[in-house]
Amino acid sequence: MLKITDLVKRYDTGQPVLKNLNLEIKGESVVSIIGSSGAGKSTLLRCINRLVEPSSGQIQLNGTDLTSLNRSQLRKARHKIGMVFQSFNLIDRLTVMENVQSGRLGSLPTWRAIARKYPKEDIRRAYELMDRVGIAHYADKRADELSGGERQRVGVVRALMQEPEILLADEPTASLDPKTSEQIMGLLRDLSREFALPVLINIHNVTEAKEYTDRIVGMRYGRIIFDALPSDLDKDAMDSIYSGTPAADRGADVQQSTVSGDVGAVAT
Amino acid sequence: MSMEIFPEQWARFTPRQRILRYTFFLLSAVILYWSVTSIDVIWEWVWDSPRQMGDLFSRMVPPDTRNLSSILMVLWETVNIATLATAIAVLISLPVAYMAAQNTTPNKATLWIGRFILVSSRSINTIIWALLFVAIFGPGIIAGIVAIMFRSIGFVGKLLGEAIEEIDHKPVEALEATGASRFKVIMYAIVPQVMPTFWAVSILRWDINLRESTVLGLVGAGGIGVMLQGAIDTFNWQEVATILLAIIVLVIVGEVISAWLRRKIL
Amino acid sequence: MSKADTQKQLVRDTWQKPPFIANPYIRWGVIIAVLVYFGFTLVNLPIDWNRASQGLTRAARIFNGAWPPSFERGGLLLNGFLESLKIAILATVGGVVLSIPIAFMAARNVAIKPVYFLGRAIIIVARSFHPVIVAIIFVKAVGFGPFAGVLTLIVYSVGFVAKMLAERIEEIDFGQVEAMRSVGAPFLSTLIYAVFPQIMPRQIGLTIYQLDSNLRASAVVGIVGAGGIGATLANAFGRYDYDFALTITLVIIGVILVSEAISGQIRKSIK
Incomplete structure (x- = not known):
């Protein structure tokens, strides 16, 4: 279970990007986070594995408080958090197998990592997972020879190799064409069921969010203003998530008014 | 301002630009004049130089090939100096580049140490390094190898360090997110990205070092230069010609090999 | 199965x-x-371990002798540098002027075959020899002193500038030349209006770069007798004046860094 309490992220200057955010994710559900650019979706995701250091607040994953870990503890904790990226973030010049195995670097002895002598069970697992997502025949190919959808599958397998307790996906389909994009979303949903894995997805495409996820969280300027089933996401909710300006919200900060509806109305 | 009246005069530059340009030309002319008039040259020698050069070249033909086998032996030694020095320098420059790149260096102190090594290595020419190492190790190819090494570390390290600074940061982020240690992130996300530059720079430096190693001998640091100096000192101009031709062949072959390697490896 | x-x-x-x-x-x-x-x-x-171990004490002696750097003969130092600067300037001017016809000779799209090969051969020979070798030959032919240095660096400049310029000429847009010809412009006007504007930016950049690298090289060719600060340095080394040698080396490094920065700035502002 992931439990985020009172999370604040403030960069050096100016307004906080995340403002006292609370979120709880239970079980193996697929949760999508929607919101316009700059709403803080990406920052939220990166705060969870502390690629971005939170300013204050608590993030608990299955009982561990991630925000209080030191560097080596954090590395161990990160090993339990898989992440999939918008631009795949593969190592282009390495083979697919090396990319996939890099998901296990956290627990692999250093000499094995350098000599590429991966343990048998890791190789078997890699082949099984690659087979599952349909890229096993690419094991010896270089990552930059693959198409976008295939590359994202490598990214997904890399994350699964970590045997994660949660999977974070930061706009996993934003660099893909519509058809491939749907395939990847379907894959994430299916894998979540198969591995009993909670998945947290940042996404721009609301249609996909509605179709492939179990719960939708709507963010606007650092706050969660919508959190319900996909079927509850109606036009009014959409309007309030995707309208407004930072200035309007800052104004709201001053008045301590956090009622979502009327802020949206003011902005439009 | 109305555009109905067209001016009948056109000039490419505004008056200000023109003044700047003329000042620049004038300044250049003054500097040139100063250089020509104040340089410590005996002008009779200058006017005589074409004849002198012709005389020298006429004494070079035909090239004397009697010593060809020993010339080739020394040429091989020259190649070895360049190759060994490049190989060792490349290995040493790896940690230096790591220290001198802003995104990998452990802390501010190592960054400045790295940069200091690169700058001092790069700003001192191979020949000056050779002078120093001949004084330390005595004449011979060891001084030559060390001199070329010292010069190459800065060259390779600088280009490699820049390559490290320009890598795509995304794979690094991805591996950090898996909980990999710093060292493993470097081995998996940084090293593969820098590899092409590493090979390209190593080959380029080897090509340059081949040229540099031909002159080490002139200050006593081994290689074909020793023989060239000897032939010049004994006014054996025909052998000088052979050695010069051998050097041209060496450099051209070196260029062909490095072009081939570059195609094969990159 | x-x-x-x-x-x-x-x-x-x-x-x-x-x-x-x-x-x-x-x-x-x-x-x-x-x-x-x-x-x-x-x-x-052929590592002579005896000699190498003595080398350490020798190195210690050299560095002891070199520290602190001596500025006593500042006049000599300044003169050496001014001479290097003059050598570099004259060689750059001479080299660039000479490079232009050679570059046209060595450009495949302008020159006829035999001329092209001649141009290429000149460039290859000029590039093959390290300036120190060229210097030693010129010193023998025209005597010690800055004149040999200027000649050396002219050869050195031709090797680089003519090569780069020839490559630029091979890349020029020939449409502009045809346009000039179609309005009946004579050869020289064609050159001035259609070819020079295309190669000029590269040429200016190259000239500044070459001035910078000639200044560096002049510090080296002096060691074999071709004048400039290199000669001063070699003399200091020969007389075991290590403190003066260190001063010269330090000043060379400083001047190179400054001239690199200046030439980088100028080239950036021209682009």
């Missing part, structure tokens, strides 16, 4: 990175050849 085979197909638990050279014979051949080469040359290095 038997059941065991299918099993084998399904359970894949070994993987090896595809080797860099697929053919194992060639791969091992290359590896062994490289090892043998380095082993052999390293073993055959």
Whole structure:
């Protein structure tokens, strides 16, 4: 279970990007986070594995408080958090197998990592997972020879190799064409069921969010203003998530008014 | 301002630009004049130089090939100096580049140490390094190898360090997110990205070092230069010609090999 | 296919990175050849350990003698630098002027075949020889002093500037030349209006770069007698004036860094 309490992220200057955010994710559900650019979706995701250091607040994953870990503890904790990226973030010049195995670097002895002598069970697992997502025949190919959808599958397998307790996906389909994009979303949903894995997805495409996820969280300027089933996401909710300006919200900060509806109305 | 009246005069530059340009030309002319008039040259020698050069070249033909086998032996030694020095320098420059790149260096102190090594290595020419190492190790190819090494570390390290600074940061982020240690992130996300530059720079430096190693001998640091100096000192101009031709062949072959390697490896 | 085979197909638990050279014979051949080469040359290095161990004390003596750097002969230092600067300026002017016709000769799209080969040959010869070798020949031919240095660096400049310029000329847009010809412009006007504007920016950049690198090189060719600060340095070294030699070296480094920064700035502002 992931439990985020009172999370604040403030960069050096100016307004906080995340403002006292609370979120709880239970079980193996697929949760999508929607919101316009700059709403803080990406920052939220990166705060969870502390690629971005939170300013204050608590993030608990299955009982561990991630925000209080030191560097080596954090590395161990990160090993339990898989992440999939918008631009795949593969190592282009390495083979697919090396990319996939890099998901296990956290627990692999250093000499094995350098000599590429991966343990048998890791190789078997890699082949099984690659087979599952349909890229096993690419094991010896270089990552930059693959198409976008295939590359994202490598990214997904890399994350699964970590045997994660949660999977974070930061706009996993934003660099893909519509058809491939749907395939990847379907894959994430299916894998979540198969591995009993909670998945947290940042996404721009609301249609996909509605179709492939179990719960939708709507963010606007650092706050969660919508959190319900996909079927509850109606036009009014959409309007309030995707309208407004930072200035309007800052104004709201001053008045301590956090009622979502009327802020949206003011902005439009 | 109305555009109905067209001016009948056109000039490419505004008056200000023109003044700047003329000042620049004038300044250049003054500097040139100063250089020509104040340089410590005996002008009779200058006017005589074409004849002198012709005389020298006429004494070079035909090239004397009697010593060809020993010339080739020394040429091989020259190649070895360049190759060994490049190989060792490349290995040493790896940690230096790591220290001198802003995104990998452990802390501010190592960054400045790295940069200091690169700058001092790069700003001192191979020949000056050779002078120093001949004084330390005595004449011979060891001084030559060390001199070329010292010069190459800065060259390779600088280009490699820049390559490290320009890598795509995304794979690094991805591996950090898996909980990999710093060292493993470097081995998996940084090293593969820098590899092409590493090979390209190593080959380029080897090509340059081949040229540099031909002159080490002139200050006593081994290689074909020793023989060239000897032939010049004994006014054996025909052998000088052979050695010069051998050097041209060496450099051209070196260029062909490095072009081939570059195609094969990159 | 038997059941065991299918099993084998399904359970894949070994993987090896595809080797860099697929053919194992060639791969091992290359590896062994490289090892043998380095082993052999390293073993055959004539290292005189006695001499090397003395080298350390010698190094200590040199550095002791060199510290602190001496600025006593500041006049000599300044004169050496001014001479280097003059050598660099004259060689740059001479080299660039000479480079232009040679570059046109060595440009495939402008020159006829025999001229092209001649141009290329000049460039190859100029590039093959390290300036120090060229310097030593010129010193023998025209005597010690800055004149030999200027000649040397002219050759050095031609090797680089003519090569780069020839490449630029080969890339020019010929449409502009045709346009000039179509309005009936004579040869010289065509050159001035259609060719020079295309190569001018590159030419200015190259000139500044070459001035900078000539200044560096002049510090080196002086060591073999071609004048400038290099000669001052070689003299200091020869007389075991290590403190003065260190001063010269430090000042050379400083001047090179400054001139590199200046030439970088100018080239950036021209672009």
